[in-house]
Amino acid sequence: ALKDLDEMGIIRIGAEVKEGDILVGKVTPKGEKDLSAEERLLHAIFGDKSREVRDTSLRVPHGGDGVVRDVKIFTRANGDELQSGVNMLVRVYIAQKRKIKVGDKMAGRHGNKGVVSRIVPVEDMPYLPDGTPVDIMLNPLGVPSRMNIGQVMELHLGMAARNLGIHIATPVFDGASSEDLWDTVREAGMDSDAKTILYDGRTGEPFDNRVSVGVMYMIKLH
Incomplete structure (x- = not known):
């Protein structure tokens, strides 16, 4: 026009x-x-x-x-x-806005990257005790293989910030320490290990082990 x-x-x-x-x-x-x-x-x-x-x-x-x-x-x-x-x-x-598809590569801020292997309906995704479904599930083997603990810290701190309704900035080389992180987790009323019970969206049964669920920034790699 x-x-x-x-x-x-x-x-x-x-x-x-x-x-x-x-x-x-x-x-x-x-x-x-x-x-x-x-x-x-x-x-x-x-x-x-x-x-x-x-x-x-x-x-x-x-x-x-x-x-x-x-x-x-x-x-x-x-x-x-x-x-x-x-x-x-x-x-x-x-x-252009494009829908994510199998084979697309995703990444976080800590060198944690992976390929989308499966997309399921939201009702089949694992969900929290309050019924909130998770958006993305990451393979836990990606943490010890790369030793990028920053993604775990961001996950916990992001969840705590969400529960408190605040925004948190952690600049490179001047970010939150482990003590700051756990203090914020406790202030947010989260469990001491920052993990939670997660339920299988297909069966409604809880998983055998508690799972780390949080808020983390993810991008699509080209």
């Missing part, structure tokens, strides 16, 4: 775009060989300038629907290196 283009004909950041929408408005002069016989006749008689250009705008390709996240403009005037014959280059970055 033209309403989302700026005065230079470039799409604005934050615009929702779908297939066929214009990202960069552009016209290219027609060569004499590009004109039809009728256009050449009209041009010879009336000098019709509007027929000397053709629409070569950059449009959203098939399957490219999304939200414009960034636009970068490169020009020779700004000292940018461009190919011969190119005076301006515009790059448009579009973010």
Whole structure:
């Protein structure tokens, strides 16, 4: 839609775009060989300038629907290196929301990465005593193999912060100590081991062992 283009004909950041929408408005002069016989006749008689250009705008390709996240403009005037014959280059970055699927790679903030092996309905996921289902289940073998204890600390601290209704920042090299973590866990009313009973969503029976359940930041790796 033209309403989302700026005065230079470039799409604005934050615009929702779908297939066929214009990202960069552009016209290219027609060569004499590009004109039809009728256009050449009209041009010879009336000098019709509007027929000397053709629409070569950059449009959203098939399957490219999304939200414009960034636009970068490169020009020779700004000292940018461009190919011969190119005076301006515009790059448009579009973010797409995609559903997670089997085979996608997920990761946390501590080098803890893994591949999605199975996706089940939410009613089949393990759930807490209050009925809250978990979102992601991680293989516990990923902790001793990489020795990244930070993910366990983030898990417990995240759950404590959720229970207390607060936000916690733990910067690198200046984050919460083990004492701070366990003090916060106790303040949140959690058990001393920060674990909980988890129930099988398929049978409704509790698992044999208590499980570490918490809140942790996860991202999708490309």
